[in-house]
Amino acid sequence: MANTVCRWGILSTADIARKNWLAIKNSGNATVVAVASRNVEKAQKFINDCQAHAPFEQAPAALGSYEELLARTDVDAVYIPLPTGLRKEWVLRAAAAGKHVLAEKPVGISAADVREMSAACAKHNVQFMDGVMFMHSQRLNALRAALNDGHSVGRLRRISSSFSFAGSDEFVKGNIRASGELEPAGCLGDLGWYNIRFTLWAMNYQMPTKVSGRLLSQVRRSDSGSPVPTEFSGELFFDGDVSASFYCSFLNENQQWAVLSGSKGFIRVPDFVCPFFGSEVSFDVTNARFAPRGCDFAMEDHTRRVSVPEYGNGAPNAQETNLFRNFSQLALSGKPDTAWDDITLKTQQVMDACLASAHQDGKLVELGR
Amino acid sequence: MANTVCRWGILSTADIARKNWLAIKNSGNATVVAVASRNVEKAQKFINDCQAHAPFEQAPAALGSYEELLARTDVDAVYIPLPTGLRKEWVLRAAAAGKHVLAEKPVGISAADVREMSAACAKHNVQFMDGVMFMHSQRLNALRAALNDGHSVGRLRRISSSFSFAGSDEFVKGNIRASGELEPAGCLGDLGWYNIRFTLWAMNYQMPTKVSGRLLSQVRRSDSGSPVPTEFSGELFFDGDVSASFYCSFLNENQQWAVLSGSKGFIRVPDFVCPFFGSEVSFDVTNARFAPRGCDFAMEDHTRRVSVPEYGNGAPNAQETNLFRNFSQLALSGKPDTAWDDITLKTQQVMDACLASAHQDGKLVELGR
Known part of the structure; x- marks a missing residue:
């Protein structure tokens, strides 16, 4: 399954993640397997809300910490909409755990941060991309x-x-x-x-x-x-x-x-x-x-x-769906495209x-x- | 006649003056009586061209100098689209000759120039306005x-x-x-x-x-x-x-x-x-x-x-026509509205x-x- 469907974990229950839940569902090559929050009830509520609107066949797991999510072997890629001041740490940890990383913007506090994140993703051979939907x-x-x-x-x-x-x-x-x-x-x-x-x-x-x-x-x-x-x-x-x-x-x-x-x-x-x-x-x-x-x-x-x-x-051909489809394809290919790193850094x-x-x-x- | 129709003289044959010729014709309360250029043939050609398109009953007079135009007693108001570096001199001379002044923009080289022009118009009790059509x-x-x-x-x-x-x-x-x-x-x-x-x-x-x-x-x-x-x-x-x-x-x-x-x-x-x-x-x-x-x-x-x-x-209700109608009305009223001076100065x-x-x-x- 890991070769045809990219399995996503979502770090945090930010509102924008609801839109991306639907995008992943509509993508055709991805699924959500887990959602983590510092509060497991919050994660469960997020999942319940989203399942009611756009259900996956198997409801994703609700997790009470980001560490738990990164430790899972059934997660290929993570979406990180955490506040910018917290993001770098989790991008680095996700990369180290071998997860492909889609990061919300602004990606870093500074270009130095972005370079560090990009280098970590390169080192662990995972895709790095920011969440700018219109690019897709x-x-x-x-x-x-x-x-x-x-x-x-x-x-x-x-x-x-x-x-x-x-x-x-x-x-x-x-x-x-x-x-x-x-x-x-x-x-x-x-x-x-x-x-x-x-x-x-x-x-x-x-x-x-x-x-x-x-x-x-x-x-x-x-x-x-x-x-x-x-x-x-x-x-x-x-x-x-x-x-x-x-x-x-x-x-x-x-x-x-x-x-x-x-x-x-x-x-x-x-x-x-x-x-x-x-x-x-x-x-x-x-x-x-x-x-x-x-x-x-x-x-x-x-x-x-x-x-x-x-x-x-909200449709299979909408830009946010294209983003997740494109990212998932890159992740599944095993060949990260570093052009995205360059664009993000610039x-x-x-x-x-x-x-x-x-x-x-x-x-x-x-x-x- | 001078009390119901504002009689215009045009200083220079700049292209924009063709549009304003038509605006004056469409205004209902104005007419063109003379066009001056440093070259009388140029003035005559301008008049011939415009008469062919939007004729006044009596063709305006072609004059070979701006002085001649300002000396005429049958001119109530002048439109001055001369280059900015030359404009002040002619605005001051027009005001001194008792002509109401519609000046193209930028009105002056500096705000000091505008103040001087405005003061001259106030002194001679003539209207001063710039040619910004959209205002009308x-x-x-x-x-x-x-x-x-x-x-x-x-x-x-x-x-x-x-x-x-x-x-x-x-x-x-x-x-x-x-x-x-x-x-x-x-x-x-x-x-x-x-x-x-x-x-x-x-x-x-x-x-x-x-x-x-x-x-x-x-x-x-x-x-x-x-x-x-x-x-x-x-x-x-x-x-x-x-x-x-x-x-x-x-x-x-x-x-x-x-x-x-x-x-x-x-x-x-x-x-x-x-x-x-x-x-x-x-x-x-x-x-x-x-x-x-x-x-x-x-x-x-x-x-x-x-x-x-x-x-x-190009129509009786178009903004450029409104400009000439509004200006002509102010000129005919004998009560210059200095709000226009303030706007121009700012x-x-x-x-x-x-x-x-x-x-x-x-x-x-x-x-x-």
């Missing part, structure tokens, strides 16, 4: 085709993106989010990670040479040393006259748009992180044309929609530099080539 | 209503906008555009003026306390001392945790979108400067909703379109500060209260 959407192929077709965007010069949601007061100031130790990058890590990743994807992973960042709002827990960003803006500067700006926030209601603009037109993705509910994922290409005729100065819109037959969520490096800039009032921070 | 669209009323309704945007926190077009090589490096003396603010003056104005409008003209700017690309004419921005990004910081980013460029194809986002949702205006051709102007309001249900994590779009019955261009002050920041590598520049 078929929409990216259509976007790449439009970016490369020479007429939709032409020469790419400017990328803009916003990713935000309005967290409740409890969410924003809650124990984990406002802790400088557990989540030092705050919204930059939780949301900006996607802005940065999407930008790097658009740039074919070319690294910016300089970045700047601005802390627009922050919270500080009374017992925590350092404040945590709740609203952040950044700008990335690339060789070849390309630049990118992004904004992320826990204080502004749902926004997840990205614009890729160039010498011929622009692409707008209205929902680049979590596609809107529906049976297609899409984006718009605008090649607006200024059409003066005598004293008539018309600006013609010329927007066309490009859509891909892929459900927004994302972290850019994020670290943005945060460093913000702590210097937006001063440009250079990135090594 | 009925869409702004609908936008304000949405901004104020408490649920479309909620508390405004972040404004983003892009305004760009891909100028030809000749355009970008042409005599005027690349001249640090004639157009020192380059694309920031020509395009960023609109980004800044729209942002200030959204903020009810509250001034930012700090701004930063980045020169992304520039050109320098061989005989000109200083380089001219061809691509520029800026960020504005307001008291009350509101921030705004903008991008403008002569190098990226047509973009003119603005996003106003807040605690409840966001507004997107796809064409905030020159509305797309059509019989309506519109914007979208998105109140996306995250709707988890069990393991199903749906992100619902909830975008609605708000439209206003106003032609995009726009220039923010623009100046962005440029100053860019010349200090993006360092925050504070604005006086």
